[in-house]
Amino acid sequence: MLTSIVNFIVETVGSLGYLGIFLMMFLESSFFPFPSEVVMIPAGYLAYKGEMNMFIAIAVGILGSLAGALFNYYLAVKFGRKFLIKYGKYFFIKEPTIVKMEEFFKSHGHISTFSGRLIPAVRQYISFPAGLARMNLFVFCIYTSLGAGIWVIILTLLGYFLGGNEALIKEYLHTIIIVILVLLAILGIWYYRKTKKAKVL
Numbered sequence: 001m002l003t004s005i006v007n008f009i010v011e012t013v014g015s016l017g018y019l020g021i022f023l024m025m026f027l028e029s030s031f032f033p034f035p036s037e038v039v040m041i042p043a044g045y046l047a048y049k050g051e052m053n054m055f056i057a058i059a060v061g062i063l064g065s066l067a068g069a070l071f072n073y074y075l076a077v078k079f080g081r082k083f084l085i086k087y088g089k090y091f092f093i094k095e096p097t098i099v100k101m102e103e104f105f106k107s108h109g110h111i112s113t114f115s116g117r118l119i120p121a122v123r124q125y126i127s128f129p130a131g132l133a134r135m136n137l138f139v140f141c142i143y144t145s146l147g148a149g150i151w152v153i154i155l156t157l158l159g160y161f162l163g164g165n166e167a168l169i170k171e172y173l174h175t176i177i178i179v180i181l182v183l184l185a186i187l188g189i190w191y192y193r194k195t196k197k198a199k200v201l
Contacts, residue, residue, distance in 0.1 A: 017052065018052070018056060018057065018060045021039060021040070021043050021057055021060045021061050021064060022060050022061075022063060022064040022067070023064065024039040024064065025039055025040075025060075025061050025063075025064025025065050025068065025152075026064045026065075026067045026068040026071070027068065028064075028065070028068065028124065029064065029065040029066075029067070029068025029069050029071075029072075029123070029124060029127075029148070030068035030069075030071045030072055030124065031072070031124060036061075036065075036123075036151065036152070036155060037155055039061070039155075040057075040061050040152055040155035040156045040159060041155050041156070041158055041159035042159060043057040043061065043156055043159060044057070044155065044156040044157060044158060044159020044160040044161075045159040045160065046159075047156070047159070047160050048159070048160045048161070054156060054160060057156060058149075058152055058153055058156050061148075061152040061155075061156065062145055062148050062149045062152050065117070065144070065145075065148035065151075065152065066141060066144055066145050066148060068124075069113075069117075069126075069127040069140075069144045069148070070127075070141070070144075071127075072124075072125070072127035072128055072131065073127045073128075073130055073131040073135075073137075073140060074131065075128075075131065076127070076128045076129075076130070076131025076132045077131045077132075077134060080132070081098070081132055084098055084128060098125070098128060098129075101116075101122070101125045101126055101128055101129045102128075102129045102132070104116065104122065104126070104129070105126065105129035105130065105133065106129075110130075110135055110136075110139060110140075110143065111143065112126060112129075112130075113126055113127070113130050113135070113140055113143040113144050113147065114143035114144070114146055114147040115147065116147065117143075117144060117146075117147025117148045117150075117151060118147055118150060118151055123147075123148075123151070127140075127144070
């Protein structure tokens, strides 16, 4: 089943081009449970073959991610926490997930909308607590675009340089995820100390 979905996504990216990238990244960034790897890596490979412009593919991927994040943000703003908990289960959004995202958002502040975009299983849902907290929309868009941009660029470059070697992609992607998590931990410690120091002053 999962293989069929992945194959469908790859074919869609190839047939719909940039529109396919936008739509798939919108879904990935909102609530549909599939990884962005199966969208942007094929896009990078298509850019390598000369069938796409890599810079346009990256820009469209970021825009799709931002659009999906804004969808979740406004969903939380308009309907609130009770609605998400009551009906979210029908769209792969479980109550424990919402609770965890709220705790993550409270612990890391607004910057979590940036760091959360780089963490698997977090990036799709971090927009909900931002919406529930009615985070400043401009700041939300900036942080979301920056976080999504880093991830989209990494995946596209992987597809561009290693698109023909699936095993090597998996190896590099695993290493990249570990490095990102370590950097986020360092960023989190720095941000915590900075805000704590500011409160003291």
